[in-house]
Amino acid sequence: MKYVILIGTRHSTQRNLERTEFSDYVESIAKQYGVKAIAEEIDESPSVVQRLSKYLNVKYINIEPSMNEREELGIYRFPSLIDLAVYQEFGNVESKGAHNEIERRMQSDCRKRENEWLRRIDNLGVFPILVVCGANHVEPFSLLLRNNDYSVDIACTLKE
Known part of the structure; x- marks a missing residue:
């Protein structure tokens, strides 16, 4: 069974x-679920x-694409490049249209990256x-996993 446990942080x-609280928490979740791998x-x-x-x-697998892999996947290498591209198109980044385009x-x-994470997890098998992923990815990534026939438990949406 394809089973994923998510921790957002x-x-x-x-x-x-240096901080042990997070490590202790992740360890307890890993043991509780009997995980065979951590991504x-x-x-x-x-x-x-x-x-x-x-x-x-x-x-262990790092599921985040490298900068070169991001470029190959059509993902901006750095989020600041999105601002620059929008600035070049809109002439500023302050207008509502520019803000909406940056967010879009x-x-x-983010969705392209999450699809790559899914591919890597699938390949690991x-x-x-x-x-463990950024807290802002927990909900959309759990939905992507479920839509691809994974069972998902969310252990925590934001553990600090």
Whole structure:
């Protein structure tokens, strides 16, 4: 059964190797669900989750596309490039139309990234899998997973 457990958090929490509360929480969820793998959306390592997966002796995968992979997938390499592109088209980024366009492009990129995460999780094929991602991705990613015949539990939408 394709089974995913989601934890939403802030990326600064994922990178903070000094605080043990987050690591302890992720460990308790991993043990509670008997996960066989841990995946995370992060663009840097090492991370709390990466270190914990070694400690728990479970597979680890970083599901976030690299900058080069983003470009290949038609995703802006940096969110600030969206602002620049919209500025070049609208002549400013302050108008309501420009704000709407920035938001539309950011959401489009988020959905493309989430589809790539799904592809990577599918390719790994190890379940149950715990996925740690930014809190803003929990709801749309859980919907994408469910629409692709995954069973999903949301352990936490924002754990800090």
